[in-house]
Amino acid sequence: xxxxxxxxxxxxxxxxxxxxxxxxxxxxxxxxxxxxxxxxxxxxxxxxxxxxxxxxxxxxxxxxxxxxxxxxxxxxxxxxxxxxxxxxxxxxxxxxxxxxxxxxxxxxxxxxxxxxxxxxxxx
Amino acid sequence: xxxxxxxxxxxxxxxxxxxxxxxxxxxxxxxxxxxxxxxxxxxxxxxxxxxxxxxxxxxxxxxxxxxxxxxxxxxxxxxxxxxxxxxxxxxxxxxxxxxxxxxxxxxxxxxxxxxxxxxxxxx
DNA sequence: TGCGAAACTGGCCGGGTGGCCAGGACAGGG
DNA sequence: CCCTGTCCTGGCCACCCGGCCAGTTTCGCA
Numbered sequence: 581x582x583x584x585x586x587x588x589x590x591x592x593x594x595x596x597x598x599x600x601x602x603x604x605x606x607x608x609x610x611x612x613x614x615x616x617x618x619x620x621x622x623x624x625x626x627x628x629x630x631x632x633x634x635x636x637x638x639x640x641x642x643x644x645x646x647x648x649x650x651x652x653x654x655x656x657x658x659x660x661x662x663x664x665x666x667x668x669x670x671x672x673x674x675x676x677x678x679x680x681x682x683x684x685x686x687x688x689x690x691x692x693x694x695x696x697x698x699x700x701x702x703x
Numbered sequence: 704x705x706x707x708x709x710x711x712x713x714x715x716x717x718x719x720x721x722x723x724x725x726x727x728x729x730x731x732x733x734x735x736x737x738x739x740x741x742x743x744x745x746x747x748x749x750x751x752x753x754x755x756x757x758x759x760x761x762x763x764x765x766x767x768x769x770x771x772x773x774x775x776x777x778x779x780x781x782x783x784x785x786x787x788x789x790x791x792x793x794x795x796x797x798x799x800x801x802x803x804x805x806x807x808x809x810x811x812x813x814x815x816x817x818x819x820x821x822x823x824x825x826x
Numbered sequence: 827t828g829c830g831a832a833a834c835t836g837g838c839c840g841g842g843t844g845g846c847c848a849g850g851a852c853a854g855g856g
Numbered sequence: 857c858c859c860t861g862t863c864c865t866g867g868c869c870a871c872c873c874g875g876c877c878a879g880t881t882t883c884g885c886a
Contacts (some may be wrong), residue, residue: 589730591750595748600712603712603736607712607734607736607737608734611730611734613726624752625710625723625752626750626751626752627714627750628748628749628751629749638781642862642863643862644862644863646737646876653812655809655810655812655816656807656841657809657810657842657843658844659841659842664867666870667863667864668864670864670866671863671864673843673844673845674863674865675863676843676844677810677844677845679797682881685778686778686780687778687843687872688844689776689778689812689815690777690778691778692775692812692816693777693778693819693826696706696776696816696819696826697826699733703822703826745829765832765833767832767834780872780873781872781873782872790833790835791834791836793835794835795835797833797834797835798833799873799874800874800875803874810842810873810874811873811874
């Protein structure tokens with residue numbers, strides 16, 4: 581282990597906030613075994629931090645809406661969702677309607693896309 | 704600077720390669736001012752390293768299918784897609800059918816989710 | 827020159843979707 | 857106690873979606 585057969589790990593930075601980028605660069609610059617990638621250099625991994633101001637606060641979704649949303653993201657139909665959650669199709673449609681409203685979406689596909697963009701769900 | 708009023712930077716890991724993940728976690732675990740996020744914890748930045756072997760080759764989608772897919776991800780209906788692309792609704796449905804087939808999806812919502820997961824489209 | 831792939835269009839139809847109406851149960855706060 | 861929010865259910869209906877059938881044109885490649 582002393583004679584390092586594992587090469588340095590090259591990290592790239594993709595950080596919107598300049599202050600955070602500076603702090604991270606300063607911290608990581610002194611870590612043995614790590615190196616920050618130069619411009620255009622191929623990196624083993626990338627540190628990503630998108631500007632949080634883009635999505636100020638998460639939309640207030642109830643637990644049941646989150647349940648329905650997660651199943652929607654799996655491509656489940658209202659009938660399937662109803663079966664999985666043990667509720668009626670009408671109730672599912674009710675929650676879907678609320679989701680479309682809160683997420684400002686025109687349909688279930690749009691709702692899933694919006695939710696994913698805002699980090700409400702993970703694809 | 705010595706008495707640092709800036710809190711630790713919380714980093715999340717999204718790394719497909721377990722070996723790389725371990726090495727990074729070990730290296731970063733000892734850096735003062737840094738901390739790795741727990742499960743589900745909100746992180747200031749994320750270290751991403753997608754294993755290219757996980758998705759060997761992108762699914763062969765035609766240009767038109769990509770057009771339709773992009774509009775689907777915007778939540779557009781078949782009618783809207785038809786108008787935007789200047790083609791008939793039938794043709795849109797034809798391409799959507801091909802997409803469902805190639806992406807192994809059960810519906811348009813599922814198709815968009817799969818495509819986003821595989822990096823075919825960006826949300 | 828033939829041949830397949832891609833793109834495009836049409837009709838038909840069962841089932842899914844979303845919007846609207848209405849209502850009930852149940853917990854928590856003013 | 858009433859009011860609000862969440863969750864749940866029902867019916868009704870116009871529309872959309874996806875799958876099936878069929879066909880055309882255009883293009884590049886063998």
